[in-house]
Amino acid sequence: MTNVGARRIAAAAVALVMGITAFAGCSRTAPTVPEESSPSASVGTSPFTTSPTPTPEEIEPDDPADPDSWVITDSGIGPVNVGDDFPDVLDEIKPSGIGTLDTCDGVAYGVAEDNAYDVIVIKDRFKGTDDVVEVSVGWIGDTMGVGPRTEEDLGLGSTKAQVLGAYEKATEQPSDIADNSYVVIDDETSKLVFTYRDGYDGAVAVSTLTGKQPSYEPCA
Template sequence: MPLARAHRLTAAFAAVVVGVSVLSACATQVPHLAEPTDTPASAITPSETITPSETPAPEQTNDPTDPDSWLVTETAIGPVEVGGDYESTLKEIRATGVGSFDCEGVAYGFAEDNAYDILVIEDREGDTGGIAEVSVGWNSDTMGVGPRTAERLGLGSTKEQVLAAYEDATEQTSHIADRSYVTIPDNDSDSKLVFGYRDGYDGAVSVSVITGEEPAYEPCA
């Protein structure tokens, strides 16, 4: 083989070898994505857990100017306590608009939003100057309004809710047609808490604290 041709073949072979080496080097530098791995759902933790907060119930402060804040018990509705002095109590709650009505010994007024009314009756038979009854009555389309018990019961509460909240609660019929009551006595006095119901309504249409047999139907009669 002539020497010049041998040199040409050697150079060509060397070029081929170099080219293959370059391609191999380039192939090894191509990045490869790692195979995806399954992550258990339990291993994924949120950065922040949001816990829904409940709307706090209004505090029952017995503010004489705000009947919505009044606490209902077996002896009183807010600052109006059965057996308390009639005249001085009316002075204390004067800002509510509750005042003298059409007859002596009866005070009456509406809540600021007109959603319920307030009735205070003096003990006219005993002539003691004390309060014989305080009642709130439903007066609008909204039932869950007005003074509430510590259990958040009041106007609009059903018989089932009241009976479940008080072990000594009892149902009774009324002398007035289409009416009934759930009564909770105060074991330390003669007063009692009464939820009044009217046929056709599931919720209480009145809440009263009284000393008599049942709340007054016509206080001026």
């Protein structure tokens, strides 16, 4: 078994024991205005003040060094698109750490800083070209709502119902891998594929590819 396959299987086993934690959101509260207040005797200003609301930090989409910022489309994930030149892609995303781990020829692999997900980029090894034919993100932590997202905020952890409701072309398809299934958005030249595993409501992987199905063990 490959390092990549073993890593994902081990992480999934841990998640089964620990349980998938809920992705908690943050809520804002408006400042409370007192019902009665006395004006200051020395300063003729408003009886109360509020702190300015901090401006949320803007994240640059598709930052080659930050996979969390990558946007998933039917043609690629972040700065990596199917059909791109594999060596050029690896050079561009080198700051992210993807491609720095020992894998096999034609497969670039990397893990997010928080170990919540991994990224795989695969070139066309069958035709012997340097064209990228697949880029995937896979869940390996204990929290699913992480990593790259689509413009509809779909990604790891999204349910089949959410994906089917967001894309008119989305269809459910069986997998050649036991206990797996897919929701596929086929754009003829490439596919956006959400992978589901029995026992999990949310997607455990999201891929953009030109082949029939996402690679299961690309280094096997």
